[in-house]
Amino acid sequence: MNPEIALPILIPLLGAAVSVAFWRHMALQRHLAVLATGALLAIGLVLLWEVWHGGILVMDMGVWPAPFGIALVADLLAAIMVVLAGFTGFAVTLYSLVSLDREHENFGYYPLLQLLLAGVCGAFLTGDIFNLFVWFEVMLIASFALLVLGGRRTQMEGGLKYVTLNLIASAIFLTAVGLLYGMVGTLNMADLAVKLAQVEAQGLVTVLSLLFMIAFGIKAAAFPLFFWLPASYHTPPVAISAVFAGLLTKVGVYALYRVFTLIFTHDVGYTHTLLLWGAGLTMLTGVLGAAAQFEFRRILSFHIISQIGYMLMGLALFTPLALLGGIFYIVHHIVVKTNLFLVSGVARRLQGSYELRDLGGLYRSAPGLSVLFLIPALSLAGMPPLSGFFGKFILVRAGLEAGAYAIVFVALLVGLLTLYSMLKIWAEVFWKAAPEPTSPSPAPLQGPERLLLYAPISAMAAVTVAIGLGAAWVYDVAEAAAAQLLDPALYVEAVLGRERLQ
Amino acid sequence: MGSMILRTAAGFLLPLLLLFSLFLMLRGHDEPGGGFIAGLVAAGGFAFYTFAFDTRHTRRLLRVDTRSLLGVGLVMAVLSGVPAAFFGQPFFASQWFRFTLPPFGEVTVSTPLLFDIGVYLVVVGVITTIVLTLADPEH
Amino acid sequence: MEPLLALVIGGLYAAALFMMLRRSIVKLVIGLMLLSNAANLLIFTAAGLTRGVPPLVPEGLTRPDGLSADPLPQALVLTAIVISFGVLAFAVVLIHRAYEAVGTDDLRRLRDTDT
Numbered sequence: 001m002n003p004e005i006a007l008p009i010l011i012p013l014l015g016a017a018v019s020v021a022f023w024r025h026m027a028l029q030r031h032l033a034v035l036a037t038g039a040l041l042a043i044g045l046v047l048l049w050e051v052w053h054g055g056i057l058v059m060d061m062g063v064w065p066a067p068f069g070i071a072l073v074a075d076l077l078a079a080i081m082v083v084l085a086g087f088t089g090f091a092v093t094l095y096s097l098v099s100l101d102r103e104h105e106n107f108g109y110y111p112l113l114q115l116l117l118a119g120v121c122g123a124f125l126t127g128d129i130f131n132l133f134v135w136f137e138v139m140l141i142a143s144f145a146l147l148v149l150g151g152r153r154t155q156m157e158g159g160l161k162y163v164t165l166n167l168i169a170s171a172i173f174l175t176a177v178g179l180l181y182g183m184v185g186t187l188n189m190a191d192l193a194v195k196l197a198q199v200e201a202q203g204l205v206t207v208l209s210l211l212f213m214i215a216f217g218i219k220a221a222a223f224p225l226f227f228w229l230p231a232s233y234h235t236p237p238v239a240i241s242a243v244f245a246g247l248l249t250k251v252g253v254y255a256l257y258r259v260f261t262l263i264f265t266h267d268v269g270y271t272h273t274l275l276l277w278g279a280g281l282t283m284l285t286g287v288l289g290a291a292a293q294f295e296f297r298r299i300l301s302f303h304i305i306s307q308i309g310y311m312l313m314g315l316a317l318f319t320p321l322a323l324l325g326g327i328f329y330i331v332h333h334i335v336v337k338t339n340l341f342l343v344s345g346v347a348r349r350l351q352g353s354y355e356l357r358d359l360g361g362l363y364r365s366a367p368g369l370s371v372l373f374l375i376p377a378l379s380l381a382g383m384p385p386l387s388g389f390f391g392k393f394i395l396v397r398a399g400l401e402a403g404a405y406a407i408v409f410v411a412l413l414v415g416l417l418t419l420y421s422m423l424k425i426w427a428e429v430f431w432k433a434a435p436e437p438t439s440p441s442p443a444p445l446q447g448p449e450r451l452l453l454y455a456p457i458s459a460m461a462a463v464t465v466a467i468g469l470g471a472a473w474v475y476d477v478a479e480a481a482a483a484q485l486l487d488p489a490l491y492v493e494a495v496l497g498r499e500r501l502q
Numbered sequence: 503m504g505s506m507i508l509r510t511a512a513g514f515l516l517p518l519l520l521l522f523s524l525f526l527m528l529r530g531h532d533e534p535g536g537g538f539i540a541g542l543v544a545a546g547g548f549a550f551y552t553f554a555f556d557t558r559h560t561r562r563l564l565r566v567d568t569r570s571l572l573g574v575g576l577v578m579a580v581l582s583g584v585p586a587a588f589f590g591q592p593f594f595a596s597q598w599f600r601f602t603l604p605p606f607g608e609v610t611v612s613t614p615l616l617f618d619i620g621v622y623l624v625v626v627g628v629i630t631t632i633v634l635t636l637a638d639p640e641h
Numbered sequence: 642m643e644p645l646l647a648l649v650i651g652g653l654y655a656a657a658l659f660m661m662l663r664r665s666i667v668k669l670v671i672g673l674m675l676l677s678n679a680a681n682l683l684i685f686t687a688a689g690l691t692r693g694v695p696p697l698v699p700e701g702l703t704r705p706d707g708l709s710a711d712p713l714p715q716a717l718v719l720t721a722i723v724i725s726f727g728v729l730a731f732a733v734v735l736i737h738r739a740y741e742a743v744g745t746d747d748l749r750r751l752r753d754t755d756t
Contacts, residue, residue: 006583006593014580021573062586062594111573130717137724144731148738156739157751160666163732167673168661170728174680174721181714182687538723632730636737 004047005059005072005125008082011039012089012118019111026105030097033110037093040117041086048079052477056484056494058127066127066495067191073127073495076481077327081124081254084334087463088246089117091456095342096239098452099349104149104237112149113243116142123251127495129263130177130187132255133170136219140166143248146240147232158232165228169218176211183208190495192263193488202266209264209271216259220252222312223282226305230289233304234297234354238345241297245304246338250330253311257326260315261485268318276316280410283309287417296344296354296429299421300337303380306414307333313411314395317402323482325394328474332387332467336376339460343373346453347429352442356425361434368454370430375461377426379468381419387467390475505554512554516563519547527622537618541625548626549633557634568631575623582616646686653679664748666736673732677725681718688714 015036019029051057057074060066074082093113100109119139126132144166148159181187183204184195196205214225221229229249233241256275264271286306293299311333314326344354346369351359363370379386382393392415399408445453467474484490523544530536552560564571586595598612653675660672688711696712698705740746 003587003593010580010583010593014577017573017576017580019573021570021577023567023569023573059592061592062583062596063592108569130720134720134724137728141727141731144728144735148735151738151742153742156735156742159735160739160751163728163735164661164669164673167728167732168676171673171676171680174677175683178680178684178687178714178717181684181717182689185688187713628727632734635734 002050002057002059004043004050005057005074007043008040008047008121009118009125011036011043012114012121016111016114016118019114029110033093033114036114037086037089037117041090044083044086047074048083051076051079056490058494067186067188070131071127071188071495072125074125075484075491076477077257077485078124080331080477080481082121084331085117085120085247088243088334088338091338091460092239092243094452095456098449099239099345100237107149109149112142112146116146120247120251124254127189128187129189129192133173133177137170139251140170143244147236149236155235158235162228162232165218169215172211173215176208176215180208188495189262190492193492196263197266206267206270212259216252216255217278220256220308221249221305222278222308223285229305230298230301233301234295238341238348242338242341245300245341246334249304249308250334253308253330257315257485262488262491272316272318275312276404276407279309279312279316280407282306282312283410283414287414290421291417294356296347296356296425297341299425300340300344303418303421304337306418310395310411313407317398317404319398319402320482320486321394321401322398323485324478325391325398327478327481328394329391331474332391335460335463336379336388339376339457340380342457343369346457349442349445349453356428358435359429360432363430372457372461373430375464377422379464381422382415385468387464390468390471508554512551516547516551520544527618530618531615537621538625541622544626545629548630552633552637557637560634568627568634571623572627572631575620575627579617579620579624582613582620585613642690643686646682650679650683650686653682665746666739666748667746669748670732670736674729681721684714685718
């Protein structure tokens with residue numbers, strides 16, 4: 001019995017439920033949110049420790065044995081993702097204590113955030129493909145509500161696009177699940193891996209795999225399915241943008257990693273080549289889109305897309321080193337991207353805008369913030385010795401070993417263009433002289449507000465540096481996770497074998 | 503809205519529907535029925551009442567905030583999965599407790615029942631919240 | 642029965658896509674609604690249709706007597722219906738408020754957040 005497998009779902013779910021029950025008690029909701037996300041981070045670390053030492057953990061919910069009931073499965077990749085979800089959730093919760101206004105809080109920000117985290121962790125931990133759909137929907141409903149919280153006009157517009165495209169993705173996902181069940185009569189992912197290999201019409205399996213690729217591709221914002229992301233991520237309050245940027249698309253990427261290493265590995269030459277094309281084009285379109293933008297959060301939103309390309313590249317090359325690089329990249333990206341959004345929020349708090357032309361002079365007025373911006377920004381662009389350098393380095397190395405020179409070229413070029421974007425922000429926001437203020441400048445930061453805005457950013461910057469300096473250690477964990485992904489027998493045995501033994 | 507016939511009917515139907523929903527929920531333990539369906543019936547009753555009167559009347563009738571219903575239901579449903587962990591079983595393994603309660607004789611209480619009541623409250627909470635939000639005139 | 646349902650499902654998908662390509666937001670939501678219904682019906686049909694044998698265990702037995710319908714697709718469809726109900730209820734509230742905020746039902750005029 002390992003309760004830590006189910007606790008990452010139960011803790012935020014319970015936190016959300018209690019918060020909703022005490023709808024009017026804001027102080028309680030705030031304390032509970034900090035407590036629950038902190039507990040999530042702690043339990044995630046325990047889970048990672050257990051999986052690292054004891055191998056894949058499985059729990060059959062409600063004692064229904066594996067292929068029939070819903071099993072929760074924690075392998076290394078899932079455990080890593082849960083830790084990251086906990087870290088992001090905890091940091092963003094602290095940050096939102098002071099950055100959100102009363103109005104948003106009163107509309108249920110804290111319960112929704114925890115519901116979102118429950119959905120995200122559920123998607124990471126479930127071993128059942130229909131259950132994955134359910135967690136996706138839990139996550140989506142929470143994210144819909146968070147996105148339009150406050151109800152400004154741009155939020156409504158962005159929200160409508162987000163809702164539409166994500167609902168289409170869900171419908172495609174559901175269609176694919178239905179056809180899959182019709183074909184092999186099981187929904188347990190381990191069982192699917194076994195049974196799909198015995199299907200005679202492998203062409204149909206390929207068609208199904210493409211449906212999953214499109215559905216998860218929309219959620220992951222891969223080319224050419226990313227349009228909802230830059231249309232919506234810059235509209236809500238910054239804490240919400242940050243948690244979306246860090247976690248949501250990565251759930252799509254995680255689902256692609258899970259499905260295309262465990263279930264659909266019958267025709268790697270076709271499906272993964274398609275993914276490789278998607279990866280390259282995703283990188284390019286994302287970074288080019290960013291180059292054309294002059295609004296802090298829009299630039300960052302486009303960079304999410306280009307970074308998704310790197311993660312897909314790791315999956316598409318499908319070698320041990322490439323998967324390792326992809327996982328390393330996900331770890332690095334979640335921390336760095338969330339952090340950049342949080343920094344943009346502080347810049348807005350100091351100067352009242354996200355537009356680059358209205359910002360300026362922060363190098364002089366807030367030197368600490370400029371250092372805290374430079375660390376994730378340079379890491380995103382791939383500067384040594386920060387985390388992004390090693391992520392890119394491993395992926396490039398894997399690409400060269402696999403002989404995929406075109407994608408390596410694209411990856412390096414996109415790294416350069418990312419540096420250009422980051423330097424653009426640096427030059428406009430921090431380096432150039434402050435523009436004449438058009439509106440009265442906001443009150444200076446002090447006391448607990450300063451502490452709670454800077455603490456999450458500093459912690460994330462510290463983690464970025466730590467991933468860079470302790471890259472060997474993260475490398476080991478990612479290597480083990482990639483090895484687990486490449487050997488589906490381990491997963492299948494953990495889920496189905498145990499039941500057979502009993 | 504505001505029809506005399508509808509108002510009179512709603513006054514009679516709401517208690518009947520609530521009673522029927524309770525019956526459905528308890529019956530769902532062994533036979534077709536259950537918390538979800540029962541919750542829909544109850545919420546349907548409140549929606550009907552809203553059509554006959556208005557949202558203010560429904561809110562006054564409910565006494566509690568609909569979102570609190572939702573929260574309490576969710577708490578119950580989630581907690582119903584937890585006792586199993588104390589008996590060394592996976593979460594959501596159903597637990598049965600038998601004991602004797604003087605006037606009723608032997609009574610059996612189980613975690614699935616708790617889960618069902620939770621689902622019932624969640625469904626009532628969600629649907630009345632949505633109906634009242636949509637029907638509120640000031641929005 | 643399956644060919645007929647296959648046609649119905651195909652028709653639903655086509656109608657959903659047609660509605661989503663219209664310019665009105667309300668029609669967009671109707672399209673989404675049809676899309677989720679099509680997917681539900683697809684699950685139901687793809688899992689195999691059986692007539693008149695509900696998956697109920699008779700009194701005194703521990704398993705259904707003879708051939709019975711597969712209860713799982715029904716559970717899946719029920720779950721999917723509940724979810725799509727929740728999401729669509731949210732979408733309806735959203736378009737209602739979007740209409741108030743933006744003042745139009747025309748998707749072409751929602752371009753502020755595009756680039």
